[in-house]
Amino acid sequence: MNAHSNSGNAAMVALVAITAISVASPAYSLDKVRFGTDWLAEADHGGFYQAVADGTYARYGLDVEILQGGPGAQNRALLLTSRLDFYLGTQQEQLIGIEQGIPLVDVAAFYQKNAQVILAHPDSGIEKFEDLAKLETIFMTQGGFGAYFEWMKANFDGFRDEQFRPYNFSPAPFLANKQSAQQGLITSEPYEVQKQAGTEPKIFLLADSGYKPYATTITVQQNLIDTNPDLVQRFVNASIEGWYNYLYGDNAAANALIKTTNPEMTDGQIEYAIAKMKQYGIVDSGDALDKGIGCLTAERYKWLVDELVKVKLLKADTDYTKAFDTRFSCKGVGLNLKG
Template sequence: MRTRYRMERRALLTGGTALALTAVAGARVPLAQTLDKVSFQTNWRAQAEHGGYYQAVAAGIYRRHGIECEIRMGGPQQNPAQLLLAGRVDFIMSNGFQALNYVREGLPFLTVGAIMQKDPQVLMTHEGNGINSFEDMKGRPILIGASGRVTYWPFLKAKFGFTDEQIRPYTFNVGPFLADRMAIQQGFISSEPFAAQQAGARPRVFLIADAGYQNYQTTIDVSQRMVNEKKDLVQRFVNATIEGWSAYMKGQDVAGANAAIKRDNPEMDDAKIAYAVQVMNQAGIVASGDALTMGIGAMTEARWKSFYEGMRDVGRYPAGLDYAKAYSLEFVNKRVGLA
């Protein structure tokens, strides 16, 4: 089922002619000049959670930055990180864990921007059943998928005293959740709660990021070689992407982007897209924290350090890992899109 793979995708290990132009933040390139062609691989089928990239294409933002961007839609049989490592794509959508994996494996790839300041992963239960906090979930059965067990679950164990004995297999549909008013299951804030609502439930949602889980999501990953050899192109791609996300989250002329999302993924409809954008805005998934002052895509050394140390302390990564190699702050924190 679609939901099955959708929830697993975050944990997957997980070109062109140069323009004669000096790179500056937010630079616009005349359309008459040759466009640099790049490919961007998403981590799943088209959806509102990818909206900023589609907006940058549909609204001509990439082209104004001298780029012809091909969005390649992900799916259950694709591993974006493997495609990047093999040189089959220029940029991929990923997450903080993948960036640290590059370092652990000695691979010359890194993250150059983080679109989602908050990981959209949630635990959800039913309103009115007495489960009102993460603390109330201690000792209770929780439906968790395989990827969650190696990403956010160690954080929950350390933070709230959860144990592996609480884990129950996640069936990747809301059926068991609907059948049990005491059920607790994983989900994304922009997806599973909507499905539960459509089935008549009243889900209560707990965003793990709001409990201190610091994983960056929907990151932009690229090879170190491309950063070294085409720095101007990487900067223009990041700037254009940020502008696309800024417009999309504000709902500025997004009809073209949404039409492209629905074209690529017929499972999407206007109601699903509208719900996802609404809750992402309400929860500050894209625009919160550092992004409010430094612009969408913002990252900081302090946050990366905290994320690595937290995952190191729960045994996810070894001590002494040179986590600073996982990312570059050179291309973000420039207040692009804030005006």
């Protein structure tokens, strides 16, 4: 038998095999899912873009469209009006919403450590977190001033409202004032400061000083949990696997998708962000180490409730248990992918 007839037979076998598969497994349509993030595409969303890029969502029967956030985006409002199925939220935002009667629920928490940092100049004599109270100025957003800065004032001596100056997302005022500090995210602002100043600033991660709210939470309407818990579970599981693959596998396709979605994003920024996530255990630490990335517990919600009540940002009688559902995470999903 010649090579040509051999290849013809092989092709016929392959065709029969494909036909058998298609008969045994009738074509099905993926569940269409719309997921809104909290900012422009970046490494902080890497696991979700990974699950799109490497087909993990598709393996779970999901066709996921990611709508990036950013200036002017109203993705949380789109979730409330059912134009999104999932939203990337924050724990405090969620608890305040419950107090206001908003029926949203957190089902997974991908940042075990909030990525919030305070940056100081390396030559300003600021060696530990408490030393920041000595500075004249801390550049913060209004949101930060009303959230983590309240926690700082309640838990450390010396912090005072007079230190507050508005942060306009430019490091220039901080760089011009050696007796100042600046808020930021571990994955972003230190990189920009280092790029402009030539040296990395002093980095104080609030989570390592006791500020323990989750961040990067998956938030859904209660109605979706009630009517389609299987969809919620599949989205959570696939996102968890996406994060393991992003941090510990080949993330090139995900990073390419991030840069396509947000052309301002650079390879250097992405590499820096991933390195800091790993160095500080932002995603994979605490409960996530043995229960899996995305793990969310009632104890962590109770901790934040107590802190918010203490600084009068939440009423003591708020039924905080409506803010989260622990049934979808902490199951060890994806631990085998860590290698």
